[in-house]
Amino acid sequence: MASQILPLELIDRCIGSKIWVIMKSEREFTGTLLGFDDYVNIVLEDVTEYEITAQGVKKTKLAQTLLNGSNIAMLVPGSEGPDAK
Amino acid sequence: MDPSVTGIQEPFDLIRLSLSERVFVKLRGDRQLTGILHAYDGHMNLIMSDVEETIMIVDPEAATNGQGVVNIAKRKMEMLFVRGDGVILVSPPART
Amino acid sequence: MDESPRPPSDQSPPPPPPGAQSHTGSPTDFLKGIVGKRVIVRLTSGVDYRGVLSCLDGFMNIALEQTEEHVNGVVTNRYGDAFIRGNNVLYISAAEPL
Numbered sequence: 168m169a170s171q172i173l174p175l176e177l178i179d180r181c182i183g184s185k186i187w188v189i190m191k192s193e194r195e196f197t198g199t200l201l202g203f204d205d206y207v208n209i210v211l212e213d214v215t216e217y218e219i220t221a222q223g224v225k226k227t228k229l230a231q232t233l234l235n236g237s238n239i240a241m242l243v244p245g246s247e248g249p250d251a252k
Numbered sequence: 253m254d255p256s257v258t259g260i261q262e263p264f265d266l267i268r269l270s271l272s273e274r275v276f277v278k279l280r281g282d283r284q285l286t287g288i289l290h291a292y293d294g295h296m297n298l299i300m301s302d303v304e305e306t307i308m309i310v311d312p313e314a315a316t317n318g319q320g321v322v323n324i325a326k327r328k329m330e331m332l333f334v335r336g337d338g339v340i341l342v343s344p345p346a347r348t
Numbered sequence: 349m350d351e352s353p354r355p356p357s358d359q360s361p362p363p364p365p366p367g368a369q370s371h372t373g374s375p376t377d378f379l380k381g382i383v384g385k386r387v388i389v390r391l392t393s394g395v396d397y398r399g400v401l402s403c404l405d406g407f408m409n410i411a412l413e414q415t416e417e418h419v420n421g422v423v424t425n426r427y428g429d430a431f432i433r434g435n436n437v438l439y440i441s442a443a444e445p446l
Contacts, residue, residue, distance in 0.1 A: 182373065190438075192392065194438075201372075201373030201374075201378070202372070202373035202374035202375065202377065202378070203374070203375065204374055204375045204376070208375040209375070210373055210374065210375055210377075210378040214441070218394075229388070229439075229441045230441060230442040230443070230444060230445045230446065231378060231382075231441070231442045231445070231446050232439050232440065232441035232442070233375050233378050233379065233439060233440045233441070234438070234439045235408055235434075235437050235438055235439060237435070238392060238438055260402050260403055260411055261403060262403055262404075262405050262409075262411075263402075263403055263404055263405055263409040263410055263411040263431050263432075264405070264409070264431075265403075265411070266402070266411045266429055266430075266431045267431055276427070296433050336433070337435070339433045340391065340393075340432065340433060340436050341397075341427075341430050341431065341432050341433070342430070342431040342433075343415070343427035343428070343429060343430045343431070344428075344429050344431075345428075346428040346429075
């Protein structure tokens with residue numbers, strides 16, 4: 168039998184936890200996952216945006232934010248993001 | 253959602269209220285248009301007339317400190333169809 | 349065969365917002381909560397629009413009031429109203445904590 172859990176079920180279990188969002192472009196976000204929908208549009212709280220450029224990483228703090236799912240490449244559940252090791 | 257004071261319930265209302273008015277349109281590829289809006293559809297395809305197009309050309313030679321010298325080219329078209337997928341922003345004239 | 353029903357026209361309303369999840373905090377709930385508030389809309393190009401959110405639809409098309417365009421932290425334009433086509437939107441963020 169194939170997988171017993173759907174990909175988005177895993178993400179659903181992360182609601183309320185930290186999540187690391189990696190976009191298709193050189194851009195990443197971390198924050199607390201508040202919710203998402205079938206398009207993987209994502210609502211985050213206490214957000215940090217990371218813009219990765221040749222000059223380095225630019226960080227921006229944001230309040231509650233809706234990320235457009237069409238630009239999202241990957242999600243890392245439970246991760247504090249690129250700074251955490 | 254409360255019907256706001258402005259009478260705009262969905263984004264396309266903003267465009268509908270701008271028909272026959274002069275609008276500003278920002279397009280991909282550093283292009284801008286101003287012209288009279290005659291028609292639009294759900295893709296944001298537009299028909300505009302009396303259009304002035306402004307094209308910003310960033311000179312990569314001078315773009316050493318991030319802010320390159322911008323050459324501006326302008327041209328006029330009498331009647332224009334704009335394909336919706338290039339549209340970034342439409343701004344109607346100031347409401348009264 | 350030529351009496352078949354017409355396909356929906358271009359002017360028909362867009363599909364309803366993405367399927368609402370039962371829990372709160374879904375995109376739909378977030379959007380309900382920020383209409384009328386100051387927001388930051390960032391496009392994939394990196395350009396920011398700051399203004400008051402009038403409304404939006406299921407494509408993330410957005411109508412803003414009192415809009416300021418910011419490029420690299422500098423105000424480059426102001427618009428009374430602005431329609432932003434949803435495909436360009438990277439995120440919508442509350443400009444102040446909700």
